[in-house]
Amino acid sequence: MAAADGGVPAAGLVARQWPQAGESRVPNWIYTDPEIFAREQERIFEGPNWLYVCLDAEIPNPGDFTRSRLGTREVVAVRGAGGEVRVLVNSCAHRSMQFCSANRGSVKEFICPYHQWTYDLEGKLLGVPFRRGLRGQGGMPADFRPEDRGLTQLAVASRHGVVFASFAQPNETIEEYLGPTILGWFDRTFDGRELKVLGYQRQRLPGNWKLYQENNKDPYHASLLHVFLVTFGLFRLDQKSATEMDETGRHAALINQRGEQKSNDATAQMRAFRQDLRLADPRLIDPVREYPGEATVVIQTLWPNLVVQQQSNGLAMRQIVPLDARNFDLVWTHFGYAGDPPEMTERRLRQSNLFGPAGYVSVDDGEAMLLSQAGIAADENGECVVEMGGRDVASAPHTLTETAIRGFYRHYRAVMGL
Amino acid sequence: MAPGVGASAELRYRLADLYAAYDDALGEGEYERWPEFFTEACVYKITSRENYDAGLPLGLMQAESRAMLADRVAALRKTTLYAPRLVRRLIGGIVLRAIEADGMRLSASFALFQTMLNEPSQVFLCGRLYDRIVDDDGALHFTERICVTDATLIPISLVFPI
Ligand SMILES: [Fe+2]
Numbered sequence: 001m002a003a004a005d006g007g008v009p010a011a012g013l014v015a016r017q018w019p020q021a022g023e024s025r026v027p028n029w030i031y032t033d034p035e036i037f038a039r040e041q042e043r044i045f046e047g048p049n050w051l052y053v054c055l056d057a058e059i060p061n062p063g064d065f066t067r068s069r070l071g072t073r074e075v076v077a078v079r080g081a082g083g084e085v086r087v088l089v090n091s092c093a094h095r096s097m098q099f100c101s102a103n104r105g106s107v108k109e110f111i112c113p114y115h116q117w118t119y120d121l122e123g124k125l126l127g128v129p130f131r132r133g134l135r136g137q138g139g140m141p142a143d144f145r146p147e148d149r150g151l152t153q154l155a156v157a158s159r160h161g162v163v164f165a166s167f168a169q170p171n172e173t174i175e176e177y178l179g180p181t182i183l184g185w186f187d188r189t190f191d192g193r194e195l196k197v198l199g200y201q202r203q204r205l206p207g208n209w210k211l212y213q214e215n216n217k218d219p220y221h222a223s224l225l226h227v228f229l230v231t232f233g234l235f236r237l238d239q240k241s242a243t244e245m246d247e248t249g250r251h252a253a254l255i256n257q258r259g260e261q262k263s264n265d266a267t268a269q270m271r272a273f274r275q276d277l278r279l280a281d282p283r284l285i286d287p288v289r290e291y292p293g294e295a296t297v298v299i300q301t302l303w304p305n306l307v308v309q310q311q312s313n314g315l316a317m318r319q320i321v322p323l324d325a326r327n328f329d330l331v332w333t334h335f336g337y338a339g340d341p342p343e344m345t346e347r348r349l350r351q352s353n354l355f356g357p358a359g360y361v362s363v364d365d366g367e368a369m370l371l372s373q374a375g376i377a378a379d380e381n382g383e384c385v386v387e388m389g390g391r392d393v394a395s396a397p398h399t400l401t402e403t404a405i406r407g408f409y410r411h412y413r414a415v416m417g418l
Numbered sequence: 419m420a421p422g423v424g425a426s427a428e429l430r431y432r433l434a435d436l437y438a439a440y441d442d443a444l445g446e447g448e449y450e451r452w453p454e455f456f457t458e459a460c461v462y463k464i465t466s467r468e469n470y471d472a473g474l475p476l477g478l479m480q481a482e483s484r485a486m487l488a489d490r491v492a493a494l495r496k497t498t499l500y501a502p503r504l505v506r507r508l509i510g511g512i513v514l515r516a517i518e519a520d521g522m523r524l525s526a527s528f529a530l531f532q533t534m535l536n537e538p539s540q541v542f543l544c545g546r547l548y549d550r551i552v553d554d555d556g557a558l559h560f561t562e563r564i565c566v567t568d569a570t571l572i573p574i575s576l577v578f579p580i
Binding site: 103197198199200201202203204205206225226227228231274277279280281283284329334345349350352353356357358360362363364366367368370371 | 464465466468469472474475476477478479480481482483485486488489492493496497498499500501570571572573574575576577
């Protein structure tokens with residue numbers, strides 16, 4: 001950490017200067033510097049922020065648990081006897097062993113396999129084998145207090161079936177954290193109906209985690225890179241759209257309304273638009289309207305580790321798990337509603353072909369991470385230009401803007417002291 | 419072809435030829451030939467062991483018709499951006515497990531190796547194939563192919579079918 005924190009001066013971080021132009025420029029070193037990454041872990045992923053953990057639907061009954069990763073830390077979310085969810089660090093209070101090695105399951109208690117220290121669903125230490133020794137020999141010291149050796153617990157918040165947690169208690173409720181604008185979009189998808197998990201996808205991308213937040217705050221690329229989306233009118237900037245943010249700029253929602261496969265003055269600037277392409281089996285894209293209002297796509301980016309995808313009837317949580325400065329994992333949890341009729345589940349599954357590591361649309365983004373990181377890493381002193389739609393941070397009634405990326409970095413700089 | 423149930427030598431040769439021809443088409447990158455190995459209505463799915471064992475229906479790629487397979491090929495030719503790479507498939511241990519009214523059930527193991535341009539070859543994915551093959555007027559076609567990958571985690575992206 002920097003000298004200001006009282007630690008050993010770190011030449012790298014002290015010398016770092018954000019470009020004078022502000023958020024319309026992003027310096028390449030924030031995507032490569034291990035010291036920046038360490039500070040992000042400390043201030044963002046272990047700071048007072050509500051991080052996405054899992055869905056309630058993954059752990060419906062007492063004793064059900066699922067593992068999750070928040071930044072570089074691993075946690076276990078478990079439902080207690082009273083129905084409440086606890087988020088525990090997956091590290092035994094004895095020798096820090098990862099005590100839970102299944103992705104999900106159901107237990108009555110957690111037993112660390114190394115020395116069989118046993119914890120209840122609240123993370124309280126229940127038993128230590130040979131705590132009092134054997135025949136007067138060995139054992140833990142007389143002043144050993146099991147109540148001081150429970151599992152580390154995180155602060156937990158949940159809203160409408162989505163579980164969030166924080167290593168440092170935020171001074172905002174999850175509702176205050178999201179702010180009224182984003183909460184409105186969040187509640188549109190999570191309207192209180194019970195959810196149903198359709199399955200998981202995971203991919204490892206050779207890029208800095210922030211590139212994925214930016215990618216999902218960047219509607220400009222969607223109309224150019226994604227031939228599939230553009231051609232079939234699923235997201236195009238000449239369609240009715242909007243870019244909205246909370247007051248801090250850390251969260252955003254990109255909103256779009258489906259159009260037709262017709263050429264016009266805008267498609268003339270999109271090399272991606274292919275008037276000639278037709279699906280041989282149109283069942284792939286057979287969306288039905290399921291939410292009030294006109295929007296057919298809402299992509300929410302929540303600070304710091306979640307993208308909520310609603311593209312037609314394709315719903316997914318995309319959890320961003322940073323590994324180091326140059327790599328992150330993306331964990332996709334596709335879902336629908338418990339009350340969906342079978343044909344709606346079929347439709348969601350068909351549309352899932354657009355997303356994930358093999359998605360008609362998402363492959364483009366995965367490859368963009370690879371190629372962006374490669375270009376950035378080759379020139380750490382370079383900078384990226386983010387001034388489509390101006391240099392300010394403000395919601396806009398269109399998507400021909402990079403304002404949500406600027407909003408993200410305005411907040412990022414404040415948190416990171418950069 | 420390994421031990422089977424009541425299969426004639428001729429049928430075994432025909433099955434071996436089908437797998438070899440499929441492998442040849444994909445091995446040469448001639449993806450346009452790929453849908454022709456399937457029946458008009460079919461099930462093609464790539465999923466992970468994690469989803470498969472949990473009974474979760476989501477896959478990585480899924481299609482219900484030869485036309486949807488053709489759409490997959492059209493997308494990888496015309497709409498998808500990806501860094502240049504080659505994918506090599508090795509399929510082995512093909513076993514005819516049962517001959518049933520709705521087709522022959524076979525299983526096999528697969529390994530995929532990926533070579534990104536200017537990079538060394540690396541193991542990309544491996545797993546099991548669960549196939550159903552029908553004999554229509556002397557021609558064998560896949561009517562179902564479920565590819566179950568051992569890893570859920572995909573390095574970067576899965577562009578080509580298995
Ligand atoms: Fe994209």
